[in-house]
Amino acid sequence: MDGSMTQLFTVTELAGLLDITPRAIRFYEQKGLINPRRAGKTRVYTHRDKARLQLILRGKRLGFSLTEIGEYLDLYEVDRTQTSQLQLLQEKVTERIELLEAQQRDLQQTLSELHDVRDQVERAMAERTPVAGKQSGDGKADSDAA
DNA sequence: ATTCTGACA
DNA sequence: TGTCAGTA
Known part of the structure; x- marks a missing residue:
């Protein structure tokens, strides 16, 4: 089944939903924390991107650096079992x-x-x-x- | 009007 | 990150 919702967002919309500025979202992208797909040159965000942003924001609230958050997020791509991800999280x-x-x-x-x-x-x-x-x-x- | 990139604060 | 500039 296609459990992936198809709703997409623009920077402005997503920023509004997460209560942050579009600038911040683009900034996180530049830092390699997210890589939204594009419609030409404009960014298009999916729920996956939204979920990552939420994790980024939570990480920030807990006092972690964007670098640490990025390292944690990367582990989601690789290890599907999320073992190393959990280990890193516990460590951090x-x-x-x-x-x-x-x-x-x-x-x-x-x-x-x-x-x-x-x-x-x-x-x-x-x-x-x-x-x-x-x-x-x-x-x-x-x-x-x- | 809105987005994007790059520069500077 | 905010903000400003010059575009598309």
């Missing part, structure tokens, strides 16, 4: 998770330090002006007067 995802978790730890560390500084500053502030913002003058004037 693990790598990505480790990186993000490392960054998360660094962020926590920085936040902790900032919280410490803020606490210290607030304590120093409290000792200096027990009664918040009343007299703006210097409170140590009497001790100097002696």
Whole structure:
């Protein structure tokens, strides 16, 4: 049976459907991530292209480079069983998770330090002006007067 | 009016 | 990627 839908799209249409600009689509093509067929010089996109674009966009959302996304997509052409594709995905995802978790730890560390500084500053502030913002003058004037 | 390619930001 | 230019 012919399960391949015949509906085709123009750059503008596909861009609208995926909420991106035609420029971005052409850019991904230039990067070798997609190769739509053509009607003369104008690009014609099929559902296959749309599916690839969606994978590209998801890859981007997850923080992968267009190069990595491209390497992953290429494996769909070759290995039909998608074994190597799954292996690469597992590898990349693990790598990505480790990186993000490392960054998360660094962020926590920085936040902790900032919280410490803020606490210290607030304590120093409290000792200096027990009664918040009343007299703006210097409170140590009497001790100097002696 | 719309698309395409190439250049520059 | 956005945007502009010069085409087809």
